[in-house]
Amino acid sequence: MSAAHRSANRSVQRPRRLGLTPRGWIVSLIILVLAYLEFAPRLGWIDSFSLPPFSEILVHAGKLLVDGPFWATDLFPTLLAMGLSFVIASLLGVIIGLILWRFPPLRRVVDPWLTVYYAIPIFAVYPMIVVLAGVGLVPIVFLATLLAIVAVITATIDGLDSTPPMVLKLSDSLQLSPIARTVKILLPSAVEQINVGLRLALSFSIIGVLASEFILSTHGLGHFISNASEHFNMGNMYGGILLVLIFAFGLNMAFSALLRKRTRRIQG
Amino acid sequence: MGVAVELHEVDRVYGEVLALDPTTLSLAPGTFTTLVGPSGCGKSTLLDIVAGLNQGYGGEVLVGGTPLTGPRAHTGVIFQEAALLPWRTVIDNAAFALEAQKVPRQKRREVAFEVLRRVGLSEFAEKYPHQLSGGMRQRVAIARVLSTEPDLILADEPFGALDEQTRVILGLELLRVVRQTGATVIFVTHSIQEAVLLSDRILVMSARPGRVVLDADVHLPAERDPSLLADPHATELVEKVWGLLRAEAEEALTRQGGSV
Ligand SMILES: Nc1ncnc2c1ncn2[C@@H]1O[C@H](COP(=O)(O)OP(=O)(O)OP(=O)(O)O)[C@@H](O)[C@H]1O
Ligand SMILES: [Mg+2]
Numbered sequence: 272m273s274a275a276h277r278s279a280n281r282s283v284q285r286p287r288r289l290g291l292t293p294r295g296w297i298v299s300l301i302i303l304v305l306a307y308l309e310f311a312p313r314l315g316w317i318d319s320f321s322l323p324p325f326s327e328i329l330v331h332a333g334k335l336l337v338d339g340p341f342w343a344t345d346l347f348p349t350l351l352a353m354g355l356s357f358v359i360a361s362l363l364g365v366i367i368g369l370i371l372w373r374f375p376p377l378r379r380v381v382d383p384w385l386t387v388y389y390a391i392p393i394f395a396v397y398p399m400i401v402v403l404a405g406v407g408l409v410p411i412v413f414l415a416t417l418l419a420i421v422a423v424i425t426a427t428i429d430g431l432d433s434t435p436p437m438v439l440k441l442s443d444s445l446q447l448s449p450i451a452r453t454v455k456i457l458l459p460s461a462v463e464q465i466n467v468g469l470r471l472a473l474s475f476s477i478i479g480v481l482a483s484e485f486i487l488s489t490h491g492l493g494h495f496i497s498n499a500s501e502h503f504n505m506g507n508m509y510g511g512i513l514l515v516l517i518f519a520f521g522l523n524m525a526f527s528a529l530l531r532k533r534t535r536r537i538q539g
Numbered sequence: 540m541g542v543a544v545e546l547h548e549v550d551r552v553y554g555e556v557l558a559l560d561p562t563t564l565s566l567a568p569g570t571f572t573t574l575v576g577p578s579g580c581g582k583s584t585l586l587d588i589v590a591g592l593n594q595g596y597g598g599e600v601l602v603g604g605t606p607l608t609g610p611r612a613h614t615g616v617i618f619q620e621a622a623l624l625p626w627r628t629v630i631d632n633a634a635f636a637l638e639a640q641k642v643p644r645q646k647r648r649e650v651a652f653e654v655l656r657r658v659g660l661s662e663f664a665e666k667y668p669h670q671l672s673g674g675m676r677q678r679v680a681i682a683r684v685l686s687t688e689p690d691l692i693l694a695d696e697p698f699g700a701l702d703e704q705t706r707v708i709l710g711l712e713l714l715r716v717v718r719q720t721g722a723t724v725i726f727v728t729h730s731i732q733e734a735v736l737l738s739d740r741i742l743v744m745s746a747r748p749g750r751v752v753l754d755a756d757v758h759l760p761a762e763r764d765p766s767l768l769a770d771p772h773a774t775e776l777v778e779k780v781w782g783l784l785r786a787e788a789e790e791a792l793t794r795q796g797g798s799v
Binding site for chain 2: 435437438440441443444445446447451455456459462
């Protein structure tokens with residue numbers, strides 16, 4: 272009957288291909304790739320300076336993780352910038368979405384811009400932001416927020432548009448205050464679409480921060496990697512890249528799990 | 540107790556279109572009045588005006604002798620779809636009107652449970668709307684309306700999406716609980732049988748611009764049950780309303796045909 276019920280059924284009868292479940296295939300593929308990354312350099316198929324064996328990268332990344340100064344100048348500023356951009360983009364995005372939805376004339380003016388927004392290479396304005404805000408945390412967070420916020424705005428508007436008209440009429444007939452209407456009717460109605468927007472915003476925050484650090488920054492994980500590559504410090508470079516992958520993957524997984532749990536609670 | 544409703548020369552224009560002809564009506568407290576008429580004749584418009592949900596009409600509406608300015612706390616509205624909030628349990632849906640009136644949680648849950656019991660849903664209090672049938676969902680909407688002890692209930696084709704049997708059962712159920720509260724009811728339906736079976740008075744509206752073309756009292760016993768539809772007075776009334784509606788529908792069709 273419900274979608275949850277169907278998907279539960281599906282997961283029980285996962286189709287097997289060539290004796291493996293989809294998950295089994297993914298795991299074997301990952302193992303295969305890792306094995307290649309480990310043994311290709313060792314066996315001399317790949318120049319081991321350009322690509323050290325995977326185990327060495329792993330060890331190096333582990334060393335970085337217990338290195339105090341690395342945390343202080345690179346990892347922490349990056350995580351802070353990602354967190355700040357994500358939170359600001361999420362909160363502001365939902366609020367702006369609510370305002371645009373509430374005032375259709377305003378929305379008509381802004382809508383065309385929202386549509387073409389992601390076609391604009393936002394990093395092109397980076398020099399301008401540096402002139403205005405200097406280098407450091409502020410311009411990085413600013414840029415990453417700019418990148419992430421529109422996903423939240425459009426998702427929020429989409430979600431609000433999908434509120435059934437009868438439910439809006441109900442809220443009028445019960446004379447809900449604007450705040451009660453927003454909290455008790457509008458946001459819960461839109462929560463699924465907003466979640467989609469928040470996941471995008473998380474990815475955009477991560478991308479925005481790392482890319483800004485790559486382009487122009489004196490610290491942060493992005494800067495750490497670009498600096499290492501400029502100085503042919505392959506250990507640091509691959510270690511840093513591995514950490515980026517692990518963090519990006521981990522944050523996305525954790526966030527998805529959180530959303531699933533919350534949505535299930537909100538929607539039964 | 541129910542409240543009197545009076546409309547003085549109430550009309551509604553949308554742009555160039557006159558949706559509702561100036562209408563003057565007086566409904567006695569505690570009466571059950573049904574509105575029937577061809578599609579698009581302005582029934583929902585009229586109901587929304589009385590609910591305070593449709594502004595910009597002409598004329599004056601008095602509810603309980605007081606000029607209407609907007610939605611009232613003691614007017615309960617039942618919509619065509621149940622308009623439940625899918626993320627809330629049945630009891631939290633039933634309690635939602637009281638929550639909007641800032642009744643404390645413990646108190647509103649008590650009242651909600653009591654009204655759910657009256658519509659036979661107390662066992663489903665902790666279920667979610669998607670776990671209920673269409674008829675049960677509409678019962679939750681009725682419970683939500685009853686929870687505020689309304690003196691005026693407005694229902695716009697509340698059972699329109701249900702099958703014939705469920706529709707009759709729920710209609711009689713609504714009638715029973717409404718009689719207990721003594722609320723005044725305005726009920727919109729497309730079913731002439733339903734109108735005759737449930738109401739004290741039937742208003743038939745013409746095709747757009749809507750105007751009352753028949754105002755008939757239903758002389759049936761206060762205790763209603765489906766067998767009353769076989770009563771000679773009931774069959775006569777059904778015939779009469781049906782004849783009028785057919786004439787209106789035909790007129791609307793020829794008018795459309797002429798303008799194409
Ligand atoms: N917001 C609106 N703007 C413009 N026209 C409207 C609006 N609401 C209703 N109308 C028009 O007013 C007329 C009456 O509409 P209304 O919804 O009251 O009819 P109804 O009798 O309830 O019809 P139905 O039986 O199909 O529900 C229709 O012609 C409709 O198109
Ligand atoms: Mg209608």
